[in-house]
Amino acid sequence: NAGYINCSLWTNETSWSEKEGNISVITNNSINTIAETFTTDGTYLWNVKCVNSGSLSAFSTSNWTINIDSTAPTYSDNSTNTTLVGSSTLFVLKWEDATNLSGYIFSFDNGTGSFTNDSFVEFSGILNWSNVTKTVNNTVGSTIQWKVWSNDTFGHLAVSNTYSYITIGVEHFEITLSTPLNNTFVKNEYVYTNFTVIGTESTYNCWVYVKGLKNNLNSSTQNNTETSILVNVSIGENSWYVNCTVNEISNTSETRIIIFDISTEIEFISPTENNGTTIGTTYTYINTTITDDLNTTAFIDWNYSxxxxxxxxxxxxxxxxxxxxxxxxxxxxxxxxxxxxxxxxxxxxxxxxxxxxxxxxxxxxxxxxxxxxxxxxxxxxxxxxxxxxxxxxxxxxxxxxxxxxxxxxxxxxxxxxxxxxxxxxxxxxxxxxxxxxxxxxxxxxxxxxxxxxxxxxxxxxxxxxxxxxxxxxxxxxxxxxxxxxxxxxxxxxxxxxxxRALSEEEINASYNTRFYRLENNFTGLSDGTYKYTAYVQDLAGNINNTETRTLIIDITPPQIIIYSPENITYYDIIQVDLNVSADETIDTWWYSLNSGTNTTFSPNVTINIIDGQNNITVYANDTVGNENSITVFFYIGNTSFTFEYASGLNKLTFDATGYSGTFAAINQNSTTPAINITNIGNINIDINMSVNTSIESCITFYISEDNTLDTGSDYNITNSNHTVLTNIIENASVSLWSWAVFDSCTSGNLYSYALYYDSFAS
Missing domain, CATH: 2.60.120.200 (Jelly Rolls)
Structure with missing residues (x-):
């Protein structure tokens, strides 16, 4: 009809929809063209929708079908049913196409090497077979080659692979080995050998020979069918082949090699340290032994290096x-x-x-x-x-x-x-x-x-x-x-x-442990904990390893502390306690007194000492032999001097106004006043002191009107066994009298005493 101004194409390529192609000017009662590109092979519906000037639209009264096919046919399932010389042989291929097959041409050389094409054979449908029967030549051992050409109705052309086989004579057969391939490594002593016998008989008696000896038999090996026979191999290289017999005629396959390599063993041996060992050196030697008759590669993973x-x-x-x-x-x-x-x-x-x-x-x-x-x-x-x-x-x-x-x-x-x-x-x-x-x-x-x-x-x-x-x-x-x-x-x-840098020994072992032992001296080690594992891999890919061991390097000597005796002067003792400790576990303790004989001990002990200057040197080593020592100096003053109040009850005498006489004794540690005194004149203090003549020049006696013992009156003792009578003139303002003994030969130690009195008689 007249009046249409626009037409557009609709397809169901992905979903039913309008396509981009359209015609804006329509010629009535004539052919109009819309172009559309399809991206995928297949069968699709299409239609046209037109709109007139009055905005009325209409589709064609029915949908149309279009087949899109841009690919050539494909093939599979080739087969030949016999290879006997002079026989009629069927050559078969399965062909498939997305839309419709057209036909095929069979090409055949019949063992001459020159192909001849047959006439074109029609076939149809999306799946079909090319079936051709040929009589092969009479030459035993000829290589027969064939292939097939095929196209579809769109003219797409495909050609198959070139297939070939060898012709055999009557009662002649071939044995073809498939697996294992030559020089295959295996990890198990039992191995399946796979082969195919191609001949004119239906079954064959086949032995697999290993190292020249019969190993296993299949007495009903099927013709033209892959057969598996389980054989037993030994460690190392194993030559093998298949020998088959039929009607007293035998044939033998090629010979191949199977290499059986068991899982290689590796272990640490002496002088490798035991797991958890602590040593006191900066080096350690690691040695291994590997069990394998073939070449292996091995290494030591030292401390995760x-x-x-x-x-x-x-x-x-x-x-x-x-x-x-x-x-x-x-x-x-x-x-x-x-x-x-x-x-x-x-x-x-x-x-x-x-x-x-x-x-x-x-x-x-x-x-x-x-x-x-x-x-x-x-x-x-x-x-x-x-x-x-x-x-x-x-x-x-x-x-x-x-x-x-x-x-x-x-x-x-x-x-x-x-x-x-x-x-x-x-x-x-x-x-x-x-x-x-x-x-x-x-x-x-x-x-x-x-x-x-x-x-x-x-x-x-x-x-x-x-x-x-x-x-x-x-x-x-x-x-x-x-x-x-x-x-x-x-x-x-x-x-x-x-x-890290591998040593030459490690590199050699990594190359071939059959000739080089895996061993290494790890040097330059510092304090710390180290872990290491040795690994080995054989030609078959078998992997094994040792346990992971831990090694502790300790080259730091123990730190010793002496708590007693201290570096001071001790009095009135004839023994000291040797009290020590260390910052780690000690294997052996020993000491030397005044550079004398070494004596082992377990802390803590009591040691007899002598008067005067002493020293003790304490030694210790830890569990790996690191040794250290420390010395303490101290002085024993047992006979320096003795110090006490004069004997008798009258330790203090007083001249007091309005009173004279002897008063009750006052104990040196007493805090109780002996008498209420309102006015004291002189106070006499009797002190007995014995001094060793060897150090009497070191001793000074002080008396003071306060507690500052380094000032005031003093009395220097120049010989032994003195009785000191000190007359103190009363000072009404003084309520504390002090005296002390000073030993200048032993770091100035003071031994002090004090006397208090209350001038108000309270």
Whole structure:
């Protein structure tokens, strides 16, 4: 009808909706075109909606169907039912298409190497079979090849793989081994061998031979069917093959090798310290024994110094097996079941790498560290085995440490602080397609590189300062720029990173414990607690380890305190208590009095001493033999002097106004006045004092009108056994009289006494 001004396309491609295509000017009774792009193959409905100038709209009276098909047919399930020479053989493929198949062409060389195409055969539907029967030639051992071409109704063309098989004669058969592959390592003595017999008979009598001897039998092996036979292998290399017999005709497969490697045993042996031992030296020797007939790699994780261990032992193993969990993120590398020890990782040299992050444990600054890895490559290259830094090795960018191919047939170990660098290179061929063990060591002074256990190069590195890589990820197989030419091309296994310099003994054991014992003398140790574990891995990937042991280093001697005797003068004693302690557990105590004989003791003891100057030296050692001593000096004054009031009751006499006579005695410790005295004249104090003649020049007697004993009247004693009579003139203002004995030879010790009286007779 006339009058329509706009038409639009509607489809159900995702949901029933209007599409972007439309026509704004419509020609009546003529073909009008709207274009639409479909993004997905399939069958869809479509319609057109038109609107006239009066805003009235209408759809077509029915929906239309369209098939979108942009892909070629696919195939599967190829088979041939026989390979006998001169036989009629059926060749079959299953074909599928999203919309509709058109047909196929069968192509066949019949063992000549030159293909001939059959005529086009039509078939239809979304699924069909190409079935062709051919008579194969009569030449035994011919390689018969065939393939099929097919297209759909839209003209999309596909071709199958080229399939092939070998023709056999009457009663001739072939034995094909599948698994295990040659030189496979196994961890169990029982192994399934898998093979297929292809011949003209339905069943065969098949033996698996191991080391040339019959091992196990399947007497009804089916033709053209994979068969499994369980065999028993012994430790080490086991050659094996399959021999089958039918109608007194036999045939033998190729020979392969199975390597049975049991879990390797490792243990600590003498002179390794027992767990929990405390020693008083700055070194300890660790020794191990490993039980394995084949090559193994082994190491000691001393005090958690292993900061990265990437074993790559299975298809998803990018884990760090050290204590630090510096796990990797894979970027393209592929699993290789034939690593050096178990599995490994293949890197293509184009875009493969593993990023292990930027944990602080991977930044060594100016401290020692070690990189090691097993490598296998036949390509001379600049690829990086391990890299941490902020640029390529161009002496312009930042800082870095790396182990890498140097562009010639060698490997380099390189460090750079941004200003100064150092490196060491291997001198032996490494890119020969064989496994090699590479170790780079920085010991704080030199950089060194080892190849297969041998030191190949050393360079002074004292000019290199702080290698601060704290802002950069650690990359295995590339630099952090991932630029072509810096990526490793080959296989890596057992990549390890240490925060210390490995010794030559450790490097040799890591290379091959079959020839080198795992042992090491750890030196330069300070006080502290250390933990260590030894690990071993065999060629099959079996891993074992010792228990974790703890070692305590104690080189600090015990600190001794003498509480008694003190550095003073003692009187009226003939023994002292020796009272001591220490800040740790003591194994043995002993002392020497006045530089005499050493005497062992257990705190605390009583010791007989002599008059005069004495000294005691106390010794102690702890449980690991650290020894210390301390000396105290003291003086014994037993015969310096004796001091008492004069004998008799009349210790004090008084001349008093209006009274004279003897009063009752006053005890030296008494606080009770003897008599009420209102006016005292003279006070006589009788004091008996005996002084040893050897020190009488040291003794002074003081008397004072107050309690300041270093002033006032004094009386110096010049000989022994004196009776001192002191006449004191009364001073009415004085209520306290004091006297004292002063011994100037023994640090000025004072022995004082006082007499009080009350002038008011209260």
């Amino acid at each position: 292993l900061v990265g261990l990437w074993r790559f032992d299975n298809s998803t193993d990018f884990l760090d097996h050290s204590s630090y969990s510096n796990d990797g993120t894979n970027n393209g590398s592929t699993y290789n079941s034939f690593g050096k020890f178990g599995g490994g990782r293949d890197f293509d040299g184009v875009d493969d790498s593993i990023n292990c992050g930027n944990d602080s444990s991977l930044n060594f600054g100016s401290s020692s560290f070690t990189i090691e890895s097993w490598i296998k490559s036949d390509t001379i290259q600049d690829g990086k085995i391990l890299y941490k830094g902020n640029g390529t090795i161009d002496f312009i960018n930042g800082v870095e440490y790396t182990l890498y191919g140097d562009g010639s047939d060698s490997i380099s170990f390189y460090i750079w602080d941004g200003t100064n660098d150092a490196w060491a290179d291997t001198s032996t061929t490494v890119f020969d397609g064989n496994w090699h063990h590479i170790v780079g060591v920085f010991d704080g002074t030199n950089v060194s590189i080892y190849l297969d256990g041998n030191l190949e190069d050393t360079m002074d590195a004292t000019s290199v300062g702080n290698i601060d890589t704290s802002n950069n990820d650690l990359i295995i197989g590339s630099t952090n720029t991932y630029t072509l030419g810096n990526l490793w091309n080959g296989t890596l296994d057992e990549v390890r990173l240490w925060n």
